[in-house]
Amino acid sequence: MKYRTREKGGVAIIELSGKLMGGEDSSIFRGLIYDLLEKKIKNVVVDLGGLSWINSAGMGILISGYTTMRKHQGDLKLLNVSNKIKSLLYVTKLNLIFESFDNEKEAVLSYSRN
Amino acid sequence: MPEYITIEFPSRHKYLNMIDIVCGEIAEDMGLKLEIANEIAISVIEACTNALEHGNKSSPEKNIRMVIKRDPDKISIEVYDWGKGFDYKEYLQHIPDPSDIQKVRGRGIFIMKEMMDDISFELVKDRGMKVTLEKNLIKS
Numbered sequence: 001m002k003y004r005t006r007e008k009g010g011v012a013i014i015e016l017s018g019k020l021m022g023g024e025d026s027s028i029f030r031g032l033i034y035d036l037l038e039k040k041i042k043n044v045v046v047d048l049g050g051l052s053w054i055n056s057a058g059m060g061i062l063i064s065g066y067t068t069m070r071k072h073q074g075d076l077k078l079l080n081v082s083n084k085i086k087s088l089l090y091v092t093k094l095n096l097i098f099e100s101f102d103n104e105k106e107a108v109l110s111y112s113r114n
Numbered sequence: 115m116p117e118y119i120t121i122e123f124p125s126r127h128k129y130l131n132m133i134d135i136v137c138g139e140i141a142e143d144m145g146l147k148l149e150i151a152n153e154i155a156i157s158v159i160e161a162c163t164n165a166l167e168h169g170n171k172s173s174p175e176k177n178i179r180m181v182i183k184r185d186p187d188k189i190s191i192e193v194y195d196w197g198k199g200f201d202y203k204e205y206l207q208h209i210p211d212p213s214d215i216q217k218v219r220g221r222g223i224f225i226m227k228e229m230m231d232d233i234s235f236e237l238v239k240d241r242g243m244k245v246t247l248e249k250n251l252i253k254s
Contacts, residue, residue, distance in 0.1 A: 021163065023127045023172075053134055055159050056225055057167070060218040067215055084152045091228045092212035092221050 001025040002050075005032060011043045011108045012036050013079075017050030022057025026064070033065045042074025045107045049080030059088060066098065075099075079107045119182040125170040133162050133180070140182065144189070146251060153229035154189065154249055160222040161193040161245045169195025169243050190248045199237040 004015045014032060019025075036044065046062065048054070066076040078100040081089065089095040101107035121136060123129040134155050141151030162178055170176035179194040205223065212221045226233050232248040 019131055021127055021130060021159075022167070052131070053155075053159070055130070055156075055163050056221040057163060057219065059221065063215050064218050083148075084156070087149070087152060087229075088156060088225065091225055094213055094215075096213060097215055 001028065003028070003032065005036075007041070008104075009108050009112070010041070011045055011111050012041045013045045013047060013104065013108075015047040015050060018052065020048075020051055020054040020058030020061060022055065022061065025058065026061050029061045029065060030068075033068050037068075037072055042069055042072050043111045044069055044074065044076045045079050045101075045104070046076060047079040047104070048082065048085055051082070051085065054085050054088065056088075056092075059092065059094065062098070063094070075111070077101065077107055077110065079104055117184040119184070120179070121182075122177045122179045124174045125166045125172055125176050125178060126174050127166065130159055130162055130166070133159055136182075140184070140189075144184065144251065150249065150251070154191075154247075157226045157229045157233075157247050157249075158191050158193070160226050161191070161247060164222050164245070165193050165195035165197070165243070168200070169197030171197070186251075188248060188250050190246060193245045193247075194238070194242060196242040199235075199243045202235040 001020050002017045006013050044065070062076070069076045078098050080102065081100050089098065099110065101110065119140070123132065137155035137158050138151060141154060162180065165178045166172060170178065176196045181192040183190045209224050210217055210220050212224045226247060230247045231250045234246045236244045238244050
């Protein structure tokens, strides 16, 4: 997994690329989430557009980030979810948990509507 | 006549990408619909992830062996590890709710069961766990 983080309107955008599959990806992503919390940023959009694939361990990484942000009164939403990843979210019913968007502007604006 | 493709690789996460590519190539060669191809690739990666992490405990010196059997109307994939196995009969009767966000892990078998037509487990003597995934094929 590779990543790039930036901020837009008080919302952190984490762009992931490569493969999200557990192992060391888990500790890297956890580190990113806690770095944001230290900066008092609780609202996150994770852009999955650059991911070639994800497995259930990778989904666990996203779930862990989501629950951490929710515990801190924040949220973690998904952006640019491919059909392959969508099928995983649907089969596990996690599509009901994660709010997802196809447009970055809409994803960021969704936080100001909350 | 079925065709067999055998692949063996060390227990390292980086090789899971190779499995995705192999599955994609085979699916394309067989003319499978993208949706079916994705379901097969996702399930095989889950089986290999389990073999790597749970069976072989991520020990690179322990290989994972994968045997793909191509039939005109069915594809089956066997994944072997060197683990001690687990009580799969018990597990299959109490598969955790995949939408339970309190559980970070434990969705792999559920995903395989949903995406494939058949999944079976066997503890092979002097070897380890064998998982067999089967998918009936619909040509595009």
